[in-house]
Amino acid sequence: MTNDIIAFCCENSAYTAADIAGREGLHYSERVKIVRVPCAGRVDAIHVLKAFENGCAAVLVLGCESGACRHINGNERAKKRIEYAKALLAEAGMSQQNAAMFNLAPNAPHKFVKIVQDAEKSLKGASE
């Protein structure tokens, strides 16, 4: 078990936000491992399942705000896929809480940090 928090970050929003957060020295957990994707819609249910198979603690998918997706509706497709992935996890007897999707703008480094910190907090909360 790696305990990682895998964050699939859309390069047009979340990845940029994470980058700014890094450059501004905003602190967030080392458990967060960022995976850059061209669009949140690139993330399939199998990627979420595989991440858990590899022992991660949580999977986050971060994409553009509603209406801002450069690929028209990749973020909406991602939302549906994450819901589907959560149902698959539930079938396998795992908690649905540990997979989630979020939307943010590229110039929102604080929001990025809050998302990943909140994710870590709820993991800590669940294990206590």
Place this chain on the structure above:
Amino acid sequence: MANTFRDTLNTKKFIVTAEAAPAKGANVSKIVEHIDLLKDKVDALNVTDNQSSVLRYPSTGSCLLIKEHGGEAILQMTCRDRNRLALQADLLFAWSRGISNVLCLTGDSIDVGDHKEAKPVFDLDSVQLVHLVHTLGSGKDMSGNDLDGGTGFCVGVCATPSADPIEPQMVKVKKKLDAGVDFIQTQAVYQLDDLKRFVDFVRKQDSKVKILAGIVPAVSAGMARYMNDNVPGITVPQQTIDELAKAKKGEGVAKGIEIAARFIRQVKEQGVCDGVHIMFIGREDKVPEILAAANLL
């Protein structure tokens, strides 16, 4: 009951038939009570056949009881539970035991009943069943083999005057009439216009078939609305729902009977059709009240 139903159909009288429901079990005491109550007040009594796909004592059994008690029985036979072999065999049995009238139905869907995982048969549909009855009447079975003793049933079918859309139903009614039908018992009808339109259509195809308007008293506004939403082919008009809504608590049944009797009187006075078929399932004991209020006793 001196006359057979076929004889009655050949007269000019306003025909009255009613329906009795058998028990959900082998205890026939209740239906025998209803048979004794109604047999001399109506021209014939129908008994349902696993109605709404709910298991009940069989129609053939109930018809035998009617005969034993001196009444005239109409066997209701559906295609849902029997293949062509069973249909023919059951018809031969019924005929041999003095049951001479049959209402040919396709049958309700399995899904609405209490054995939802049963295999639906529907080897035949109602039109094909009418043809089948005539085939047995000609002394042959469906495969063309000669029978040692054929039948001579008086044949009835059902129809839905208030269906929406109405045109496909009328295509079906015409097919039934072409197959040779002695009487039609309609699904419950509440609007004279629907009934008149239906009768006009039928008369264009067949001047002889007797048409009996289906009467199901609605006993509350809630029941009427429920039927409108859930029972196929039934339309209770808003006027009637409003009238039912005004009835005092505990007087719903009486109001329903009043409305039904009024409708029957209109049908009779205006000569709209040849009679009525009264279905008051669960309240068979109240049927004489309807007959009295409609001046049919």
Place this chain on the structure above:
Amino acid sequence: MIIAERKPFTEIRQMLAPYSRVLTVGCGTCVTICWAGGEKEVGILASQLRLAAREDNKEISVEEATIERQCEKEMASSIRDKVSNVDVVLSMGCGAGVQTLAQVFENVPVIPALNTSFIGMPEQEGLWAEMCGACGDCFLDRTGGICPVVRCAKGILNGPCGGTRRGGKCEIDVNKDCAWVLVYRRLNGQGRLDMMEKYYQPKNFRAVKRPGRIASVKA
């Protein structure tokens, strides 16, 4: 094409309970299209099985393979090496695929992961509707291309029945159309209502004597 859907996960796990080495086999044809048993679905089910076993502290190994057409004996044989390493084959093919694998790998238990449901087509993305009953006696010419054998809840030939709901919906489900109302509209639109007005004799239900067997010659 054949439409199937994956069995409930708990049912699959129950069937797999006695085994610890599983080969999940998908099919690249119908079940890929209807998102039930293609390569992707194999990957997902295999992953779920591993995750579920881990949650239960059980040991399981789940291998994956997908065959272009699982109902072809030669294609099925191509996974022979993989099958020799496992205790059980979990087939994500339709019933024909499951049985072909069972025949080819006679000594290995083959378990169905799908419920094969009908021959159908996509009404819209992700929504499959039953179209054909494989009755062996097709009369679609007379019904305007709408099959009453499976699209009429009672399968009647002289329809509609008296159960049609308001607006032309089926007795058993307000969300389903009465097939005979559809037939009426289609034939009426083509000026061929006479096809519906004809009387149709009882169906030959033995047109295909099951188990069916057909021999044909390649052109």
